[in-house]
Amino acid sequence: MLGSTNNIGKYYVYGSTLISAFIVFLIFSILLVNSWEAVTTIGLDLFNLNWNPATREFGIWSMLFGTLVVTFIALLIAVPLGVATAIFTSEILPSTYRIVVKSLLELLAGIPSIIFGLIGIAFFSIWIQNIFDLQSGRTILTAGILLSIMILPTIITLTDDAFNNIPSKYRETAKGLGLYKYEIIKEVLLPIAKPDLKGAILLAFGRALGETMAVMLVIGSIDKIPDPIYNWLSPGQTITSKLGREIAETSFGSVHFSAMIFMGLLLFIIVLILTIISQNSLKSNGRLYE
Amino acid sequence: MAEKALKPMLSVVEKTQDKIIQIKDLQIWINESRILNNITLSIPKNEITCIIGPSGSGKSTLIRSINRINDEVPGISTQGEIIFNGLSINNKNIDLAQLRTQIGMVFQKPCVFPKSIKENVLFGIPHLKKISKLEKFQIAEENLKAVSLWKEVAHRLHDKAISLSLGQQQRLCIARTLAIKPEVILLDEPTSSLDPISARAIEDMMVRLKKKYTIIFVTHNLQQAKRIADNLVFICDGKLIEQGPASKMLSCPSNPETKAYVTDEYCEC
Numbered sequence: 001m002l003g004s005t006n007n008i009g010k011y012y013v014y015g016s017t018l019i020s021a022f023i024v025f026l027i028f029s030i031l032l033v034n035s036w037e038a039v040t041t042i043g044l045d046l047f048n049l050n051w052n053p054a055t056r057e058f059g060i061w062s063m064l065f066g067t068l069v070v071t072f073i074a075l076l077i078a079v080p081l082g083v084a085t086a087i088f089t090s091e092i093l094p095s096t097y098r099i100v101v102k103s104l105l106e107l108l109a110g111i112p113s114i115i116f117g118l119i120g121i122a123f124f125s126i127w128i129q130n131i132f133d134l135q136s137g138r139t140i141l142t143a144g145i146l147l148s149i150m151i152l153p154t155i156i157t158l159t160d161d162a163f164n165n166i167p168s169k170y171r172e173t174a175k176g177l178g179l180y181k182y183e184i185i186k187e188v189l190l191p192i193a194k195p196d197l198k199g200a201i202l203l204a205f206g207r208a209l210g211e212t213m214a215v216m217l218v219i220g221s222i223d224k225i226p227d228p229i230y231n232w233l234s235p236g237q238t239i240t241s242k243l244g245r246e247i248a249e250t251s252f253g254s255v256h257f258s259a260m261i262f263m264g265l266l267l268f269i270i271v272l273i274l275t276i277i278s279q280n281s282l283k284s285n286g287r288l289y290e
Numbered sequence: 291m292a293e294k295a296l297k298p299m300l301s302v303v304e305k306t307q308d309k310i311i312q313i314k315d316l317q318i319w320i321n322e323s324r325i326l327n328n329i330t331l332s333i334p335k336n337e338i339t340c341i342i343g344p345s346g347s348g349k350s351t352l353i354r355s356i357n358r359i360n361d362e363v364p365g366i367s368t369q370g371e372i373i374f375n376g377l378s379i380n381n382k383n384i385d386l387a388q389l390r391t392q393i394g395m396v397f398q399k400p401c402v403f404p405k406s407i408k409e410n411v412l413f414g415i416p417h418l419k420k421i422s423k424l425e426k427f428q429i430a431e432e433n434l435k436a437v438s439l440w441k442e443v444a445h446r447l448h449d450k451a452i453s454l455s456l457g458q459q460q461r462l463c464i465a466r467t468l469a470i471k472p473e474v475i476l477l478d479e480p481t482s483s484l485d486p487i488s489a490r491a492i493e494d495m496m497v498r499l500k501k502k503y504t505i506i507f508v509t510h511n512l513q514q515a516k517r518i519a520d521n522l523v524f525i526c527d528g529k530l531i532e533q534g535p536a537s538k539m540l541s542c543p544s545n546p547e548t549k550a551y552v553t554d555e556y557c558e559c
């Protein structure tokens with residue numbers, strides 16, 4: 001009896017793992033098959049600067065650049081802010097307040113991204129426009145900042161958990177050796193939490209890469225690399241915003257369609273690699289605590 | 291001539307000075323329950339004072355109030371005074387981190403940081419970055435020798451400390467505390483999670499270390515206290531039952547409860 005229920009459990013776990021793996025594989029193959037047309041007919045020109053379906057130019061470089069820069073800005077803002085906030089909530093804030101802060105953060109994480117996009121387009125981009133005296137506030141920077149707010153809850157919650165999982169004996173031992181609180185955080189807690197922090201950042205990285213709706217609304221949607229390259233107060237385009245805007249205009253099977261799918265494939269591969277790395281770093285932390 | 295006249299006076303001064311820690315009327319509550327009850331005792335310098343008593347009697351609470359590491363326990367309130375080197379440590383404004391470098395602490399379970407053996411020994415030393423490599427090595431050697439660990443680990447100083455056995459880890463923890471050059475070392479049942487041989491090694495070490503340090507050693511193991519203690523403090527149910535030189539308290543205790551405890555390890559309080 002027990003043996004058979006055990007077996008059912010085992011098959012269930014195996015089964016669902018297999019199904020998930022199969023779905024990932026299926027998506028990958030569909031993307032690969034459908035981008036094949038673009039890869040064979042356009043080849044290396046896919047990584048060109050110009051995107052113009054009318055002249056059969058499908059260079060994705062500006063979209064790739066936009067994706068990387070927007071994500072970079074988002075992480076640049078959200079990681080220090082998020083880690084500092086998490087240190088505050090887990091090490092300084094009394095535990096009763098901590099629960100309140102955490103539930104607020106979870107609420108924040110649950111807000112649909114279109115809402116962020118609407119707020120971004122209605123207020124935030126206007127502020128950027130006025131502050132920097134621009135023609136339009138829909139810029140790469142606007143998208144990056146908005147995105148940073150969206151990934152902040154992820155970073156804070158995961159980092160806060162990482163700190164909370166550190167056994168208190170380390171804090172007590174360090175205190176007993178005469179370390180000040182900031183020294184304990186810097187010398188003891190941060191190094192121990194480091195693998196978890198890496199995992200948190202990679203997860204946020206993946207979310208930032210894949211975010212579409214909010215970015216699409218505020219980035220300005222121009223397929224161009226800013227000039228000069230660090231002028232992030234100019235409009236841009238990310239892979240996701242490009243796909244979201246243009247995929248409906250293409251006809252299935254065309255080179256245009258295939259080039260779009262190729263961008264999807266690229267994004268998928270980047271996210272996949274990130275996920276694998278973050279899984280590994282999340283796994284490795286267990287050994288630290290005996 | 292003048293020197294001779296001074297001598298007796300000096301020895302009187304020394305008599306009061308050789309009590310490095312004095313505790314006066316210490317009372318501790320956690321929430322509404324009284325954990326320690328009017329504890330008054332003094333700790334002589336350069337001797338081993340063992341705090342004995344059944345488990346739950348308040349030994350940890352007492353020793354942990356000497357370096358004020360109990361401060362952050364939720365709901366705790368303390369009354370009374372603890373005087374260390376003539377200064378009250380209960381003052382709100384004292385620098386606790388500074389105090390804890392003078393009164394070091396070793397805990398019940400060895401706790402090494404996820405770093406190398408050498409980094410662990412040096413861990414508590416302030417401004418480590420300003421110390422030269424050679425000096426660091428010398429500090430590590432000196433303190434690992436003091437806990438008789440040097441021979442075992444000299445060839446693997448850069449290995450992870452977690453790779454040591456529990457007994458070695460606890461000696462490493464003691465070396466780490468010695469490295470910050472405290473005057474007093476508090477040890478809260480440091481051998482209770484160790485095997486008997488490691489425990490004996492630590493006991494022997496305590497006897498050697500008392501030349502340089504004042505040692506306050508909590509144990510619920512009476513045999514251990516008999517082997518190493520110069521002075522005994524017997525605590526039961528949050529009350530101090532008796533304190534004094536170990537030889538006297540073990541041979542002819544003045545209190546019947548102490549007698550019951552040191553002969554039968556039984557306590558009725």
Ligand SMILES: Nc1ncnc2c1ncn2[C@@H]1O[C@H](COP(=O)(O)OP(=O)(O)O)[C@@H](O)[C@H]1O
Pocket residue numbers: 320325343344345346347348349350351352363
């Ligand atoms: N954080 C705490 N909250 C409530 N009671 C506590 C706390 N810590 C210790 N106590 C109580 O204080 C008493 C003394 O504990 P402790 O000092 O750890 O004893 P010992 O070290 O002698 O075994 C025990 O009755 C214990 O239940």
Ligand SMILES: [Mg+2]
Pocket residue numbers: 349350351478479
């Ligand atoms: Mg105890």
